[in-house]
Amino acid sequence: MAFLEIRNITKRFAGQAALEDVSADIDKGEMVCVLGPSGCGKTTLLRIIAGLETADSGSVYIDGGDCTSQPPGKRNFGIVFQSYALFPNMTVSDNIMFGLHRRRGLGREEMRARVDDVLGMVDLLEHRNKYPRQLSGGQQQRAALARAIAPAPSYLLLDEPLSALDAKVRVRLRGEIRGIQRALGITAVMVTHDQEEALTMADKIIVMNNAAVVQTGTPREIYDRPATPFVANFIGFMNFYPAPEGVCAIRPERIELTGATDGCDMVAEIKGFEFKGAVTRIHGVLPRQTEICVDVASEKADALDVRASDRMYLRIPKEHLLRYPASAAI
Amino acid sequence: MRRIFGQAGPAQLLILSALILSFTVTLIFPLFSLLSKAFFDKSGAFAGIRNYIDYFGTPSLSVSIRNTAEVSSVTAVFSVLLGLAYAYALTRTNIRGKAFFRYTALIPIFLPTVVHALGLVYIFGRQGILTGLGVETELYGRFGVILSEIIFTFPQAFLMFAVALEVADGRLYEAADSMGVSAVKRFFGITLPDIKYTVVNAFFVCFTLAFTDFGAPKVLGGGYNVLATDIYKQIAGQFNMNMGAVVGTLLLLPAVASFAVGQIVTGRNTSTVSSKATKLSVADNRPRDAVFFVFCSAVSACFLFLIAALCMGALTEYYPYNMAPTLRHFGFNASAGGIESYFNSLEMSLLTAVFGTAFVFVYAYMLEKTRGFDMLRRYGRLLSVLPLALPGMVVGVSFIFFFNARSNPLHFIYGTVVILVLSNILHYFSVPFVTATGSLKKLDREFESVSDSMSVIRVKTFLRVSLPLSLPAVLEIFMYYFVNSMVTVSAVVFLYGAKFKIASIAITHMEEAGDISQAAAMSLLILLINAAVRIAYAITANIIERKNL
Known part of the structure; x- marks a missing residue:
């Protein structure tokens, strides 16, 4: 039996x-x-797990x-919000202390030790x-995390915890949050719209769209075997092209x-190059105007010595090819 | 259970219900008494609209409607124009002495309206300062009342425009300048459209205030009857409660109408300044600044002159015959209430400020920060805006009808400080409520969620987080309640007891008895404490703001 089970939850707001x-x-x-x-x-979904x-x-x-x-107070969880929701009139340690009231008979000294x-x-x-207000965004986020884990909750909820931060800080905090979560061995549920964040941090990803779960799996499963064109397109980039039996x-x-000669599956005309640092994405067009990208x-790419309107010859490894019914929406 | 209670527990439901119930008892029940009185005759038999037919059939009464409308519309036009120009000078020009001009413009707020009229008597009356210099005016009647109402409503219009003009999108003005648009076109093309809702709102606010004011026509009306003096005569003079109730409902009508328009106007007012707006930097323009400086100086000189006139009356032996300085007018006659009335006013205002602030803030908190019971909360919100449409006279009269009824178990509060405090809390409820709600809305809505997750009780979150963070708003509400309670006449004139007279009423009685020097002296005492409270508030707010930077 799973630790946290969510069963057939339906929720409407004003009919929606x-x-x-x-x-x-x-x-x-x-x-x-x-x-x-x-x-x-x-x-x-997160707020329902929290009881909010x-x-x-x-x-x-x-x-x-x-x-x-x-009610939320009886569920024993810690929560971190995108806005941090740190009490601005309290110091960092007072913020943490605030939730440590009379918790399981902790004395004043033990509470202080817990804060440390x-x-x-x-x-x-x-x-x-x-x-x-005297802390940077990343420090505020860490303070909020500290406050959430201080009462030793049995699970941790993170609502877009990194969205308000700079790209660099965000990447570093991913590792820190993950490290603390592992060290405590605490169950954590994090909500995010950033696919890279989900891929790098999660043991398991639940992909949602239009109020429903579309796919659940490990980051690799989600990336390599997306269940629907929506998932395929939402996580990373995906080329789609029509095939006789549906969409590839x-x-x-x-x-x-x-x-040109050895084992090519398709020919595309090169439209342009997009230099992205370590990789270069080559934009091309298949016959019948289907766009295709190759990284x-x-x-x-420098060694290839190709330029726009040249042709490129593509081999599609069968083990990585995905097929969807023609009716599946992208 | 939880599906029934929604997010909130039974304790929250209990508190919310108690607040809304007490609000209903002090607002809806008395209002209902007033309405029912208007449709019954003296013997208690149902009269339908017969009272209204009687009223409109009596020319001496119905002429008041025309007079009142005349006074109010002229007042509103002047106050809006003056208030707009004054606020424009303080926000959109580079004149010197802005702080000075801002505070002098607020002087009338710190005084009962009877005192504005009293000051005018000292200036334009039969022995007035300017009359002595040969300025002939017909002070008693329409002219005096209008002048006094302009003094009364000007600060309200000024404050509304000052808030509206404070925010501006500097980019729009830079764009206009780069296109070489003239200053006049810029004003009518950018500035005025930005504040058009404020213009409408300010007009209605001034109109309603002048429409329902009692103090100025009481002193200066003479034979020029208005509704507010009529209702007083009907109730306190002739004990004709039913006719009083009829006038009360008439007093309510324009307030309700303007309130409705106000709701429509603010409902449509979605063109807020974009968050990308840059601060407006006011360009140098010497001729413009000179004109506005002269204008502001003239307006504030008028207010200072008013105060100077009061000082002169209060501090001289027997103006204008014996100008020897004296403090003897501060030894008030006991018959009009004595110095006792001043202490009573302080007591009443403090109690109003303490309990009013507590009630408003907790009420706003319960509506803003709890979830569930949507029907109850919608009703609670409706209650919170209703007092805005209630003139003080109507609050006072409906309180008599309701609380003075022998059958009412709350009858014992009649004539005590309790009923005065209740009527003040109710009468001035709406503005503090908006202040409290606005302040609470600015707090992160997840504070409560975080506390819940840590199983911290809501009371602790309220006391340790929401309340301290809203301290500036709390102080502002406290000050608002205190100052208004010190100067109010209209609601309390029906409610004070013989044993508990208050200063603003005492001034009215001193003036009536011809002791106008004492009335002026008492006015100065009120001005003094109100100015002190306002300054204390400004200093405290400043300290808090600096601490939070």
């Missing part, structure tokens, strides 16, 4: 479905990312117990007496460039 019969299982100690475009219902929102129907089980109608503990984990010990899809980095390592 936010969640439609959503189910998911989350195992103990797992880091699960709920990934989807904005408005897909992922935040509502009540489902119209369906149930939530935590550790085998039905907690569908439990979590501040050490997020590396904020020397900033303990600062107010949130292939990742641009899976396509191999060959010489090659930049040094290889």
